Amino acid sequence: MVKKILGIHDGGDGWPLIHVSLKASGFEVGVTDDLRMSLEMAVLCHPDLILLDLDLSDLAGWKLLQQLKTNPSTAAIPVVGLSEYPISLRDRAYGEGCVACEFKLEAPPILLDRLRPWLGEEPLPLHPSAGSPAPEPVLGLPELKEPAQGTVLVVDDDPAARRILSRYLKSRGYQAIEASSGPEALEIVAQQPIDLVVLDIMMPQMNGLEVLHLLRLKHSTGRLPVIMASAMDDRDGIVGAFDLGANDYITKPINFDIALARIQSQLAVASQLGLLPSQTPKLLGGHYQIERPLGCGGFGCTYLVRDQHRPGKPLCVLKQLNPTTVSGEAGSPLSAWQGLETLSAALLGFQQEAEMLERVGSHPHLPQLLAYFEQDQQHYLVQQFMPGSPLDRLQAQGSRWTAPQAIHFLRQMLNILSYLHQDGIIHRDIKPANILQAGDPDQVTYNLVDFGAAVSRGDQPIYSMFIGTDGYASPEQYEGQPRPNSDLYALGQVTLEMLTGQAPSGQSSCQVYPLPPTLWHILKKMTEADPNRRYASCEAVLQDLDLIEAEHEPEKAASAQDRLLTPLALPDQLRKVKQTAGSAWPTHFRDESAGMS
Incomplete structure (x- = not known):
């Protein structure tokens, strides 16, 4: 029986060759760089071995290892951890459930030899013998055709x-x-x-x-x-x-x-991709020339492209649905790897994303759909390139917000989300990586991107599984029941992270940067675990933000630092929130207003 291997990684280093080598050695291989789906893939497919990159950012590899070993459906699956520094990590890897910890930049033949004890059989030769069937395309990568001489x-x-x-x-x-x-x-x-x-x-x-x-x-x-x-x-x-x-x-x-x-x-x-200097540049859709890849996910890849038919040849973002990552005969391992039953379901989801972009593209801070087409049996959508730096990059560089900056951010984002919610759209993946900060320091604006997880309110889900990002997704999203105020929960978590420098976590508490109590209570109510106790709409949050300014109009002459550190009186509505607040508090919060009258 053919052994199945699941690789979980961030797409870098020597992963592509490892995957090709495993496929050539006769294994069924599934790979993903989409962490939100990796646990579901392991449960659905129950592979014989999991290769897990322990160097994923924000300790995501270790968190996923813990989930795999505490989930009854996956606890018995051998996990081999891969790292650039395996010697220093081996004790921890063994202690948390890995059967081995190997160097992820190792030559594939050597790595394959070290995986044999955990697969229970000898792999086939690295190069299949003549007459053997060609290996299936590797998931997550375009199918490699005949080598291009160069x-x-x-x-x-x-x-x-x-x-x-x-x-x-x-x-x-x-x-x-x-x-x-x-x-x-x-x-x-x-x-x-x-x-x-x-x-x-x-x-x-x-x-x-x-x-x-x-x-x-x-x-x-x-x-x-x-x-x-x-x-x-x-x-x-x-x-x-x-x-x-x-x-x-x-x-x-x-x-x-x-x-x-x-x-x-x-x-x-x-x-x-038509990227080789010796090639005539390839135009997709007759318009778009690829500049460089931006990344690959579970169902395809994203590229930065230039529209050769428009003045100035502006940059655009092209998303490609790669059928080799989601197609396959019914019941085949390929369809199970991605949690989809048929290619038509993947195409439907891709088409729905294009239709959603078409609906929201008139907003100046949302990407506009520029094209949706098929070429060489591949499906593409092209959207406007939105300027700005992702908040996760700014946060990693040490950027921290003051309270006035957070309020400015909330106002802009709440107006964007209100526009979406009025059109019946729930974004479902509000996180720092999907929010771009643009403009001069005195005129900062924010753009919201990536509608791959968005859903129209009332639509039937294509499949019942969690969609979102750990830490930012609301509890009801884990149950497959997102609401419009699920986006408010995520927006509150993003704001707190940019204020405190602490990523959302259910494991530890943190010291909160001093905040005005009114803003503190607004963020607390946005991130209530119970959606019925959370703000019901963007407009409700904006009304309470207005109360802060209305209550403290005389203080506008004070410096930004004074406004940040001066305790503010609580409006009546927020006093009620404070009195009725329950125990489901995000770990970002420590009640600095305890004891206040």
Whole structure:
């Protein structure tokens, strides 16, 4: 019986080659970078082994490990943790339920050998024998077609190593160009089209990391893939290379079959997208030229594109529904991996997202639908590129809001949500990553994006599972029963995070930055666990925000810092909220007004 493996990751590092190697070795492989669906996928499909990236941001990998080991349906599934620093994490990984903790940048053949004890059988050879069926496409990645021949620049100060790899690539139909130093490589890239660079890390004068940094100043990872070559024990160099934008790596001495597989993989993806310098740029829908990939999720990928038929060639965002990630014969593992029964259900959801964007696009702070089309049996929608920096990036950079900034944010976002709710739309995924801060510091505006989880009120759900993001999603969303004020719960959590610097958590308490009691009570009521005790509408929250200004009109001359630290009298309506408040308090809150009259 074919073994099933589920990979949970963030899409980076060496994951694509690991997945290809597993598929080629005869396993059924499902992969996801959508953490909100990963637990459901594990429950639905019950794989024989789970590969879990423990380095996911905000400790998401460890949180998911805990959920997997406490859920009766998944507790017995072996989990192998993968990390860039496995030695330092092994004790913790074993203690929390992993059967092993391995280096996620390891060469796939070595990693496969280490997975054998947990799969209970010997994998098939890495390369299937002649006559064996071709492996199914890897979930979460475009299906790789015939390798695209291209121009490869081999950069190495060792003439023998450089010459041997170049000759091998030429024997396989590639054009190979050699460079003996970093400056020579930069000059070659500037003078002629190069499709891919194999770059040695350890070189005199200018090392590979310095060359990579300079390349990435002008060439994105999509337009110029760079594969680093490094000694097996140079793990710090490999990690540093990925931080600077490397696409992949190979170890020295080079295994030519592995090197060729990684080169083919990178060039095949770039070729399908029309990103190779040696190719004529591919226009999707006759209009849109891909600039670079933005990311891949459970059902497809998102790209930054330019509309070549409009003045100024403005940037747009193109979303592609990838049928290979959701299709398959009834009852096949592919359909189970994604929790969908048929491709038609996925297409319906994609079409509903396009229709929703069409409805809301007249609002200046929501993306407008620009196109919805099919090309080469692929489905696409194109939406307006919204300017701004995601709040999660600003928060990671140390940005903290004052109370006046939070009130300004709430007013703008509540007006946006009121517009959606009046049209019967519940966003369901309000979180820092989906809110963009734009404009000058004195005229900040906010844009709301990503309607992939949005639903029209009264619509029947396509499937009954949780949609949302942990920490921001309201309790009723976990039950599959979102309401309009579910968005208010998430908005309150986002505001608190930007005020305090603390992500929502049910595990610990935190010291709250001093807030005016009136604002404190508004945020508390927005984040009530019981939706019946929460604000029922955006208008109700806006009315209470108006009360703050009405009560304290004389204080407008005070400095922002004075307004932040001065205790404010509670309006009558908010006093009632304080008196009737229950015990379901978010962990963000610590009652600074305790003892107030």
